[in-house]
Structures are given as C-alpha cells and as structure tokens.
Amino acid sequence: MSRQQATGHRQQAMGNGQLSRARQEASFPCPQAAGKREEPRRRGTFARRFTIAIAAVLCACTSALQADDSPKLAFIVGKVLVMDKTDSVINNAVVLVSGGMIEKVGKQSAVQVPSGYRRIEMPACWIVPGFVDCHDHVVGSLSDLNDMVYLTNPGLSTLDTVEPHNSNINRAVAGGVTTALLIPGSGTNMSGFGTVSKTAGDSVADMVVRSPGSIKIAQAGNPERYWWGVGRMFMNFNTRQTLEKAKAYHEAWVKFEKGETKEKPAFDPIFDGFRGLFARTFPASVHTQIYQVVLTTVDMLARKLDIRTVLDHSEFDGWKVAPLIIEAMAKGHSIYTIQGPRAYHLDRTQRKIHGNAARWWQAGNPLLGINTDAPVVPQEQLPFQAAMGCYYGWIPYEGIKGLTRIPAEALMVDKEVGTIEVGKQAEFCVWTGDPLDPRSSCEVTVIHGKIVYDAKLNRRF
Template sequence: MQSGTCRPWRRGRGLAGGVLRAVLAAAVAAPGFAADPGLRGPGGRQFAPEVADAPARLAFRVAKVVVMDDSDQVINDAVVLVREGKIEAVGAAANVKIPDGYRVLEFREHWLVPGLVDCHNHTAGSLADLNDAVYLTNPGLDTRPTIEPDSERIKLARAGGVTTVMLIPGSATNLSGFGTVSKTGGRTPEDVILRTPGSLKIAQAGNPERYFVGNGRMFMNWNTRQTLLKARAYHERWAAYERGELKQKPEFNPFFAGFRGLFRREYPTTVHTQIYQVVMTTVDMLANKLGLWTVLDHSEFDGWKTAPLVLASDVWTIQGPRAFHFDRMAARMIGNCSGWWKNGVRARLGVNTDAPVIPEEELTYQAAMGCWYGWLPYPALRGVTHVPAQALGLYERLGSIEAGKDADFGVWTGNPLDPRSACLMTVISGRIEYDGREGPRRF
C-alpha cells in the first residue's frame, strides 16, 4: 500500500454524530448546495470515488489479462471490451478493435484479473443478525433480509477487488439458515443479490458445541441428520404430488419449503467443518449418504488428512481462515492449503476469509499466506476466482474473463498475490464501483 494511507472514514456515532448528520442533512437540502461526490480524509484530501458509473461501453487497455479460463490463458498487451454489464470481447490489442463510442481506460502497466469470489462471508449483511441461536437446527432462517449493499465493510471489500461473496449465518448452531450470494456493487438488495437461497449453512462441531448447556458430536450429528431427513421427506412428498403420483396435496411447511432446491441440487450446503474426524463425517453424511452438493468451509487443522475421501467424492474444499497449524504428529508447522494440495486435492481447492474474522478486502492475503506455507501462486489465484465460482455453481457468469460473462474484474498494479500490489479499479456488472486513481486508496 502507498505511504500515507488514511484510515477509512467512519460516520459519527452517538449524540454528537446524530447532531452532525442533522446539520449535514440540512445543508444538503439548502438551495444551491452541491453534494461532494467523495469522502474526505485528513487535510481535505478526497478518498477514491465510490459512486458507480452507470453501465456503459468501456474499453480497457492493459498490460496483462489473467483470463482464468479452462485453458489457463494469459494475454499480454490486451484489450477487454465491456458492454451493458457483460464482457463483450477479450484478446490481444492487435486483434481486438475498439469500436467508436467506447470510453477507453488506459492501464498499460497493470494486470486485469477476474473479480475475487469468497464462499464464506458474514459482513455483506448486518452483523447483529449473525447468530439467531433459537434451536440447535434452524431451517426457517435466511440471510436475505439482512443484506446491507453499501456498508463501509462492503466498500472496503470492493477496494480489495472482491466482487462476489456468499453471505451466510454464523456457526452458533448446527443448521443456522440459508445463505445469499451477493455482489459487492450496488445500492439496493435487488442490485446485489445474485442467488437466493445461495446455500444452506451447516456447522459440525466446534462452535455449536457451546449451544445451551453443551452438546457432543454424537447428538449434533444425529440431530442434523434427522432435520435433513425430514426436509428430504417433505421434498419427496411434494415431488410425488407434482408428478401426479400423490392425489392429496401435501401441507405447506415454511420450515422445509426452502430445502426443496437443496435436494434438487440447485444450490450447495456450505459446511463449517474442521479437523480430521469432523471433515470425515461431513463427507460421509452430507455428500455420500444424503447426496448433497457440499462445500467444505474451513477444512483446517488436520482436515487435509481426509484428502482420499474428498477425492473420492464431488465435494469442494474452500480453506480458511486459518492458514497453518502445528501438527503434533509431524512435530512441525504445516500449511493447510499445502496439505490439501500435496495430497491431491487441486482442481477443487480455494480459500476464504470468514470475514470479519479476516477482513474481506484481505482475501488475496489469504491466498498469499497459502503460498508462503507451500501452495503455488497460480493455483492460489484460481482459488480466489475460478474455483469458488465453480464451487457455488456460478462459473457460467463469474470467475474468468470471457465474452458473455458478467463484467466483474479488478485492475491491479501487479500480481494480486503480491502484498505490494493494490487493486486500482473494481468493475462490477459493468459499472466502475471503485476507482483508486484519485485520492488516498481505501485499501
């Protein structure tokens, strides 16, 4: 980051903050008042603008495009065309003509990289609603009503090149509700929600053990399984009725109605699971026996020792936020991503932040930490773009720079995994949602 970086501006709080906001609101309402389009830092310096341009026709001329497609293309001296929120064309500058009427943005020394995707986020919504620990399993809860599209936390995520997150409930209970796939650019929930339900959040071991007077793994696994079996039976009754095999219409149950898409594999279950025994249970119970589309969140400590089981299934491993642990059997520090990678889990390995545990804007640091402890840089960059987009079933829209996909990408001063690099511009759905070329960068 550049020297002299300012802390993010924060709204005033308490009585003084309320008075200040009232005075500012009155000033804005006064005739002839011109609104300041950006926030101000110390000395009156303006922070990088945050208000998005309308979707426009844009042409980016860059030094390098890391495409992140299935053939692992990297295009030097490249042009990316954006039209009506989608990527229109990408290729070498010699092969892609910029049509008339396009706004040309010159970044001749910069990298253009797909927007970063995080499968495990709690900061795209209200943290006050993170854990509604009503019952040990809470099938009726949903994060959609908690979405906060333009919060300070989301503005920082944009400044870190993050364009899509999976907002999920916390892990205070074994089954805490449905997640929401949300983009980080937009002003209303309708702007940002990409899919709802986005996933079903399940937590096995760890935090749920503290529920009420305490629970052991045996009861928690039994209770979670019973809830899912009831939900599956509900889905099967409705499916039989829809096929004409059942004459009497089943009774609607709001607790289990949302699960029907889960058993149709329209969205995954994202699972708080870690250590060998718990990851083994997750793979066996959820993926193999119940046949659910399963994403392993955390997958930490010695979870990588289940690699043979994971490779024999169709689950995805999204590791984090812990990057390493001290393995007592090996008597040394082991990188978690390195453990998975060296034991064969490669095409389906990514990382997460568990924001706010690790700030969302530091997602690339998570990948860099994985490399420090033995992972490899290019797979690590795939692990925050291509892989999580696939894990969430959104690769047809996200995760690579290809014609027809959503125009979600970041323009970086260099390799995003290099801590010296910074995201200079973030484009989401064809809108410039963050521009760090003017004023102190927000991150």
C-alpha cells in the same frame, strides 16, 4: 475506516456467540444500523417470502435498467488472467465491456476498440476476475449474525440482514472482492440460508444474486457451546434428522409434481426452502475443520445425502480426509474445499507445520479455494490468505484460481462470473500486478459492467 474501527467490527462479529445482547448493543459502533434494530424483526415466513418476491421483481427491473445504464468500456492492460479451463493468459490485451457483459477479450493487436468506448489505458496492470468469497459475513448487518434459537434453525435467512453500503462492503470492493456468500454464523448446527450477493449496489435487490445462496451448516467446532454444551454424537444426530426430514419433504413434492401420486403434500414453510438443496440448485456451506468433523461432513452430506457440499475453513488436520473426498468425487458427489482463514496447522504429535492449502493440494484435491471469514479477517485480505497458502507450499496460479473460478463453481455462479470470457458478466478488477503479491493494489473494480471503485478518485488501500 481506521484500524481501530475495523477491530471493533471484528469484535462485534465474534461477540454474537459470547457477549450478552445488552453488551452487543452498547458496543455497536454504527448508529445507522443500531437504529435499524428498533424496527420490528421480520420473523414471519410470509413476510420473508414476500420480500423475496419483491426482491426478485426489483432485480429484474434493475438489471434492465443497468443494461441501458452501463457504459461502454475498453480496458487496455498488460495482462489478462482469463482463469478459464485452458488456463489462458493474454498479454497486452484489450477487454471490451458493454451492456454489463464482457463483449470481447483479445490481444491489442487483434482487437480494435470501436468508437464510443471509454478507453481506460493501464498498460502495466493486470485484469483478474473479481474474487468470490464463499464464507463471508460482511454484506449483512453484523448484529444479526447468529440467532441461536434451536440447534438447527432452518427457517432463517441472511436475506433479511443484507445491508447495502456498509463499511465492510466498501472494503470488499476496494480489495477486489466482487461476489460474496453472506452466511449466518456458526453458533448452531444450522443457522439459516445464505445469500449470494454482489459487493456493490444501492439496494438489497441490486446486490442479491441468489437467495437462498446456500444452507449454512456448522458441523462442529462452535455449536458445542449451545445450551450447556452438546457433543458431536448429538449434534450429528440432530443435523442429520433435520436434513432427512427436509429431504423427505422434497421427495414427497417431487413425487407429486411428477404425477406419481395424487396426494398433495402439506406445505411446510420451513422445509420448503430446502427444496433447492436437494434439487442441487444451491449448495450447503459447511463450517467444518478437524479430521473427524470434515470426515463427518463428507460422509453425511456428500456421500449419504448427496448434497452439493462446500467445505468451508477445512483447517487443522482436515486435509487428511482428502483420499475419501477424491473417492467421493469419483462417484459423482460434488465437494468443494474452501480453505481458510487458518493457513497452517501445527501438528504437535508430529512436530510439524503443515500448510493447509498445500496439503489439500498435494493430496490431489483439485477443487480447492480460499475464504476469509470476513470480517474475522478483513475482507480485502482474501488474496493475502491465498498468498499465505502459497507461502506454506501451495502454487500461486492455483491460489488465484482458488479466489476466482473455483469458488464461483462452488457457489454455482460460474456461468456468470469467475473468469474473463465473452458472454460472462463484466466483473473483474485491475491490479497493479500479481494480486497475490501483497505489494499489488486493486486500482479499478468493475461489477455488472460498471466501475464501482476507482482508486484514482477515492483510494482506499
């Protein structure tokens, strides 16, 4: 894709909140997706639930297929960044992949490559876990970013917009991004459920890892434009009401399921999707930045509703909330901070530039990651975002962790991906060097144990 086209896409993403429908359609650059728009929209909840069911079945089928399909690979490389809890690094290493999983990791001197394995020898290169982007819009169709029906739209889900093989996904794979949370935009306080998805696959079922992947909440800093403008007082009231109703719904069902009451609650197609949020099987990804807004996110979602909370963006002076986050963490609340894409904050009253990631880190926030908001920032620039964080004072190793293990934990996919450990899915990239070094390039991308991108065959960047 040319530079121009990329910019076109970016404008498209921006446009949803601002341009008229007509203009969006006129400017849409991709005929395939434009054609898709003519299909009747699946609005019915049953249709959606049906889709999910089909997707689940397909998922099961294809993963079985993959197991048969997936090749046996042996990577012989100069360095493996394991990114595990002990921060181990293996030099001159071998990574064996079979059945879609990592079979063995170790020093070349200790691990024999069995016969039948395809040897991929890249002795100067590094293997790094595939990057996980917690805040991303590229896996779906960009014309379906924001449905600003109400100020909170809990019935919507990005599962309905997943678009295999769109041009942005190709950028992602070539840039080392392997798992992405596809979320709707921030035009309203609650714009729908997100979808955890791989950046490779021929069908929706191939790609989707979990749906709902998260509930997208935009605390403030965009939804203000809804209607004739709303303030934080109304927005927070409204968001809280929606979540409290959903929580009450979940609790009523839990009570019934435990047999504490015989009164069966009425099924609600909209609030039913929230049950996982309160059962803590998926998090809330929150568009939040600026001190008071981040404060509200922490207070309302993490402290009071005890939801697993992922603070996306967390820019401007949001880092000043760190002491309260650490306090909340100590009380058992789950809060991940996924910073970006603004790398620094210019504080005019103090006349200082603060590196956002560095300030979060210095304030003692251990669960810090990086997001791109792609295609606002092109997807392949995720490591560059982390590099900028380090340019303004963060630590490079932590930067890589903030692209791999931390976001995987935040999205609750850390049992499958995020590190190079035996038993996890083979999902990693081979880099020519340190991925945070802008001179390095991603040479090979492996997802589900299969090589989905090979720069030698089809170099992208």
